[in-house]
Amino acid sequence: MVIDNAQPPGFVQRVTALPMQRKLMLAGGVAAIFAIFVAMMMWGRDGDYRVLYTNLSDKDGGAILAQLQQMQVPYKHADGGAAILVPADKVHDVRLKLASAGLPKGSVVGFELMENQKFGVTQFQERLNFQRGLEGELIRSIQALASVQSARVHLALPNQNGFFREQQKASASVVLTLYPGRTLDRGQIAGIVHLVSSSVPEMSPKAVSIVDQSGALLSGSQEGADQSGLDAQQLQYVRQLESNYTQRIRDILEPVVGKDNLRAQVTADLDFSQVESTAEEYKPNQGQQASASIRSQQTTEQMGQGSATPSGVPGAASNQPPVPATAPVNGASQPLQAAQGGSTGGSSRREAVTNYEVDKTVRVVRNATGNVKRLNAAVVLNHRTVTDAKGKTTTQPIPQEELDQLTALVRETIGFDDKRGDSIKLINTPFQVTKEEPDNTPFWKQPETVDLIRTLAVPGALTLAALIVVFGAIRPAIKAAQPVPLTEEEAQKQGLNAVVDDAEELPIAHEAGHMPQLEGPATDERLEAARAFARDNPMAMANVMRGWMNN
Numbered sequence: 001m002v003i004d005n006a007q008p009p010g011f012v013q014r015v016t017a018l019p020m021q022r023k024l025m026l027a028g029g030v031a032a033i034f035a036i037f038v039a040m041m042m043w044g045r046d047g048d049y050r051v052l053y054t055n056l057s058d059k060d061g062g063a064i065l066a067q068l069q070q071m072q073v074p075y076k077h078a079d080g081g082a083a084i085l086v087p088a089d090k091v092h093d094v095r096l097k098l099a100s101a102g103l104p105k106g107s108v109v110g111f112e113l114m115e116n117q118k119f120g121v122t123q124f125q126e127r128l129n130f131q132r133g134l135e136g137e138l139i140r141s142i143q144a145l146a147s148v149q150s151a152r153v154h155l156a157l158p159n160q161n162g163f164f165r166e167q168q169k170a171s172a173s174v175v176l177t178l179y180p181g182r183t184l185d186r187g188q189i190a191g192i193v194h195l196v197s198s199s200v201p202e203m204s205p206k207a208v209s210i211v212d213q214s215g216a217l218l219s220g221s222q223e224g225a226d227q228s229g230l231d232a233q234q235l236q237y238v239r240q241l242e243s244n245y246t247q248r249i250r251d252i253l254e255p256v257v258g259k260d261n262l263r264a265q266v267t268a269d270l271d272f273s274q275v276e277s278t279a280e281e282y283k284p285n286q287g288q289q290a291s292a293s294i295r296s297q298q299t300t301e302q303m304g305q306g307s308a309t310p311s312g313v314p315g316a317a318s319n320q321p322p323v324p325a326t327a328p329v330n331g332a333s334q335p336l337q338a339a340q341g342g343s344t345g346g347s348s349r350r351e352a353v354t355n356y357e358v359d360k361t362v363r364v365v366r367n368a369t370g371n372v373k374r375l376n377a378a379v380v381l382n383h384r385t386v387t388d389a390k391g392k393t394t395t396q397p398i399p400q401e402e403l404d405q406l407t408a409l410v411r412e413t414i415g416f417d418d419k420r421g422d423s424i425k426l427i428n429t430p431f432q433v434t435k436e437e438p439d440n441t442p443f444w445k446q447p448e449t450v451d452l453i454r455t456l457a458v459p460g461a462l463t464l465a466a467l468i469v470v471f472g473a474i475r476p477a478i479k480a481a482q483p484v485p486l487t488e489e490e491a492q493k494q495g496l497n498a499v500v501d502d503a504e505e506l507p508i509a510h511e512a513g514h515m516p517q518l519e520g521p522a523t524d525e526r527l528e529a530a531r532a533f534a535r536d537n538p539m540a541m542a543n544v545m546r547g548w549m550n551n
Contacts, residue, residue: 029473049085060104147182171207261382281361304347
């Protein structure tokens with residue numbers, strides 16, 4: 001007996017045997033899955049783009065896009081074309097390659113303008129190109145400041161001529177466009193003025209004018225600074241001095257009352273007036289011991305001869321030599337010498353005049369500026385927090401004795417002086433605790449959540465579409481192509497196909513002249529089961545019949 005088992009149809013055969021609608025669903029699902037996969041790959045490549053350049057002029061933007069096309073680098077626009085984006089992993093390489101190509105050139109040209117001089121350029125054109133290059137370099141330097149968005153510099157460089165006795169000085173004008181919400185302080189403006197004046201020979205800082213985009217003059221004249229009151233440096237000095245005094249109070253009181261239980265402010269009144277006084281003092285010479293300088297000296301002597309015969313009243317008095325007379329000269333006595341020979345009746349006269357320098361003292365006193373005229377300090381202390389044995393927290397005022405001690409500390413800290421009229425006010429009061437209101441913004445409206453949703457929206461949508469295609473089109477088609485499980489009776493019908501060879505397999509039965517007979521079931525249960533199966537699962541029964549016909 002030879003048993004021939006029928007092989008079930010393959011997957012390709014089952015797919016081929018599907019209805020046209022199922023075939024279209026399967027083909028469309030596979031195509032949709034492939035398209036979704038490609039879209040996810042493209043989104044993954046396009047998602048990580050970084051800024052290459054921003055705020056480019058139209059000329060530079062077109063040149064950069066042309067160069068990117070030649071380099072075969074993908075790019076995108078952002079902010080209405082104000083920015084050019086390239087893949088993040090190629091930003092630095094592209095910038096270096098564009099820099100080697102001289103891009104972006106920028107709307108401002110500097111001294112590179114002098115590198116492309118043509119043959120036959122006149123002196124006027126060469127001088128004009130130099131001025132344009134100098135203006136461009138100054139613009140680039142000024143635009144390097146964080147608050148400056150753009151700048152324009154106009155230089156007035158007069159032609160220097162050796163035949164003119166008085167040469168005209170150079171001047172400059174600067175127009176600044178600042179970023180919204182930003183300003184320049186006095187130090188930055190002075191820095192720009194000195195930058196421009198130092199870049200041009202023989203240009204005075206007073207010859208540089210700076211205006212902003214609204215036309216307001218930023219560089220005021222230095223002459224009117226003292227007349228208008230305190231200048232920026234004096235105001236800065238006042239703020240710095242007040243800040244130092246305030247910090248001293250905080251440093252001395254914070255270890256005692258706590259960091260968050262103290263508020264202090266100091267107001268300083270300074271005197272910036274400049275006072276200069278000159279005094280001359282004259283002192284007479286004080287006696288012979290005083291050292292005095294002789295300015296001039298004059299001596300006059302007169303002598304007359306007399307007779308040798310004695311004259312006068314006879315006696316001892318007339319025979320004595322005359323006593324030399326003395327005359328005070330500025331407190332000093334000098335003898336008058338008698339005439340030589342001691343002749344009686346002779347006359348002599350001597351005059352000496354000496355002029356001395358009178359002592360003189362010239363004293364110039366200049367008072368220092370920025371002297372402290374008065375200090376006012378205000379200090380507020382919070383009530384002290386006390387926790388009892390039960391763990392209950394309460395606030396209590398600081399005792400007056402302790403407040404007096406703290407006031408004495410503040411006095412010594414800032415150098416309190418009653419003569420100046422300084423005042424210190426220290427009070428103790430409870431601080432108002434500001435309750436932070438909870439953020440009631442829903443979770444899905446918070447910025448972090450919105451950014452996360454935007455980031456995951458595309459891959460999530462593609463994944464959802466892929467699941468819909470798989471479970472809505474591909475899975476039903478594949479399930480329809482699977483073989484339907486048969487019942488036991490149907491398996492017995494299709495499983496056994498016996499072909500009996502009478503001569504070889506059953507010789508005894510052949511000789512006996514009869515063949516074995518298969519006994520059928522007593523009842524027709526299989527037929528009823530097949531009919532019930534066909535009523536319940538018509539599609540499965542159709543597949544079974546199709547399989548029989550194909551085999």
